Amino acid sequence: MVRPQEVKAPKEKIEVLAILEDGTKTRKGYSVALVKWYAKKAIAIRWDGDDAQDKGFPVTVNGYHPAWFVLPDKLTELYSKDYKELINTMRFIEDLDK
Numbered sequence: 001m002v003r004p005q006e007v008k009a010p011k012e013k014i015e016v017l018a019i020l021e022d023g024t025k026t027r028k029g030y031s032v033a034l035v036k037w038y039a040k041k042a043i044a045i046r047w048d049g050d051d052a053q054d055k056g057f058p059v060t061v062n063g064y065h066p067a068w069f070v071l072p073d074k075l076t077e078l079y080s081k082d083y084k085e086l087i088n089t090m091r092f093i094e095d096l097d098k
Contacts, residue, residue: 001024001048001049001050001051001056002024002048002049002054002055002056002066003022003024004019004023004024004031004033004046004048005019005022006066007031007033007046007066007067007068009059009060009065009066009068010060010067010068013037013038014036014037014044014068014070015035015036016033016034016035016044016068017033017034017035017041018033019031019032019033020032020033020034020043023047023048024048029047029048030047031045031048032045032079033045033068035070037070041076042071042073042076043070043071043075043076044068044069044071045068045069045071046058046066046067046068046069049066
């Protein structure tokens with residue numbers, strides 16, 4: 001099982017901004033992240049895996065690295081509503097950093 005904080009792929013296209021749901025802690029089996037995908041904010045998900053050897057799903061094409069699956073824009077909008085308060089708090093913190 002791979003912690004979502006360790007998932008960086010596809011590294012040339014994605015930047016993890018925040019882990020919204022850490023399935024390795026909640027034991028839900030999946031993790032959710034707020035990401036920057038091609039310079040646009042989006043929601044990404046992944047299955048965490050069952051044991052220490054399992055990389056979860058998805059993984060990169062070569063199978064070596066755990067990866068994120070970025071939701072389409074329409075689903076990102078819907079899913080963002082569930083995490084609206086957390087995302088708004090993160091925006092507030094970003095504004096403080098400027």
